[in-house]
Amino acid sequence: MHQESPIQRRKSTQIMVGNVPVGGDAPISVQSMTNTRTTDVEATVAQIQAIERAGADIVRVSVPTMEAAEAFRLIKQQTNIPLVADIHFDYRIALKVAEYGVDCLRINPGNIGHEDRIRAVVDCARDKNIPIRIGVNAGSLEREIQEKYGEPTPAALVESAMRHVDILDRLNFDQFKVSVKASDVFLAVESYRQLAQQIVQPLHLGITEAGGARAGAVKSAIGLGMLLSEGIGDTLRVSLAADPVEEVKVGFDILKSLRIRARGINFIACPSCSRQEFDVINTVNALEQRLEDVITPMDVSIIGCVVNGPGEALVSDLGLAGSNRKSGFYIDGKRQKERLDNTDLVNLLETRIRQQIAMRAQRIDVKETDVE
Numbered sequence: 001m002h003q004e005s006p007i008q009r010r011k012s013t014q015i016m017v018g019n020v021p022v023g024g025d026a027p028i029s030v031q032s033m034t035n036t037r038t039t040d041v042e043a044t045v046a047q048i049q050a051i052e053r054a055g056a057d058i059v060r061v062s063v064p065t066m067e068a069a070e071a072f073r074l075i076k077q078q079t080n081i082p083l084v085a086d087i088h089f090d091y092r093i094a095l096k097v098a099e100y101g102v103d104c105l106r107i108n109p110g111n112i113g114h115e116d117r118i119r120a121v122v123d124c125a126r127d128k129n130i131p132i133r134i135g136v137n138a139g140s141l142e143r144e145i146q147e148k149y150g151e152p153t154p155a156a157l158v159e160s161a162m163r164h165v166d167i168l169d170r171l172n173f174d175q176f177k178v179s180v181k182a183s184d185v186f187l188a189v190e191s192y193r194q195l196a197q198q199i200v201q202p203l204h205l206g207i208t209e210a211g212g213a214r215a216g217a218v219k220s221a222i223g224l225g226m227l228l229s230e231g232i233g234d235t236l237r238v239s240l241a242a243d244p245v246e247e248v249k250v251g252f253d254i255l256k257s258l259r260i261r262a263r264g265i266n267f268i269a270c271p272s273c274s275r276q277e278f279d280v281i282n283t284v285n286a287l288e289q290r291l292e293d294v295i296t297p298m299d300v301s302i303i304g305c306v307v308n309g310p311g312e313a314l315v316s317d318l319g320l321a322g323s324n325r326k327s328g329f330y331i332d333g334k335r336q337k338e339r340l341d342n343t344d345l346v347n348l349l350e351t352r353i354r355q356q357i358a359m360r361a362q363r364i365d366v367k368e369t370d371v372e
């Protein structure tokens with residue numbers, strides 16, 4: 001049963017990345033990035049589609065060479081989700097992917113070089129309504145800033161970001177978002193906090209190079225969780241040394257945990273103990289896998305015994321409270337006459353969850369028809 005998040009969000013301007021609004025009152029979007037060779041069009045398209053199926057709103061693709069820019073043209077033709085091209089230094093690549101329909105450019109204007117080159121990229125972005133992401137990373141600060149601060153600090157990251165922001169300001173271009181990423185949680189969090197005080201544009205959150213699937217998810221959840229709970233952040237990417245699909249799942253799990261954005265099933269499950277009346281862990285794992293395709297938000301509690309089962313079921317859309325041989329089953333907090341056989345719980349629960357989703361969708365359809 002979805003409850004509103006108590007978080008007050010920072011007010012930001014809104015930009016459009018393709019058809020996805022970022023900032024303002026738009027839902028906080030979830031991004032990921034391909035890790036295939038961009039010149040391998042088939043593999044990159046397949047990965048973009050997998051990331052999209054996992055629920056991502058936006059996908060970033062590295063475009064390091066002109067050859068990759070040519071591949072990007074074909075990738076763009078074969079995909080629907082908005083694509084951000086990640087470009088460093090070479091303004092000609094930015095102009096090329098703009099011609100091929102890119103939805104956002106991740107390029108730092110201060111690194112493009114000559115003023116006329118910067119102007120060429122910004123004018124092109126303006127003409128084609130393409131926003132820019134300024135992406136500052138603690139690992140690649142400009143040499144002068146490194147020398148001035150000695151090491152990456154929040155002030156150093158923010159100063160670097162503001163250099164790029166000032167360039168865009170001078171060129172009267174305000175369709176941008178900014179990130180100030182670091183692999184250290186405190187550094188990233190404080191940098192974002194300070195930046196949030198200085199600009200009104202949307203912020204793209206990330207703890208960069210966070211690590212492998214488990215440690216990276218934890219680090220990202222802590223860092224992004226701190227910022228999101230303070231209302232900071234308009235779009236996010238969880239950076240994991242893992243399948244990009246995992247990044248999307250973790251991104252949504254963070255948003256779900258803070259009740260910011262719901263997608264798919266939110267499982268509430270007990271850790272299980274010797275009181276469990278059925279195998280909680282395997283039941284939840286199997287259901288998570290089987291129901292990966294579900295996007296309708298729904299809270300489902302799977303609890304091993306009556307100690308906590310009925311209480312959790314009362315505040316869930318669907319609930320199971322373990323009991324001897326047959327477990328108690330709840331819909332919308334109401335105990336059902338039917339009890340579910342503990343030997344076939346995965347099948348029984350999957351069927352009932354899908355039935356509920358279909359019924360809820362029908363109810364929404366009926367309500368919409370009533371309005372017409």
Ligand code: SF4
Pocket residue numbers: 270271272273274275276277303304305306307308309
């Ligand atoms: S709800 Fe029951 S089975 Fe689950 S951990 Fe608590 S006591 Fe154990």
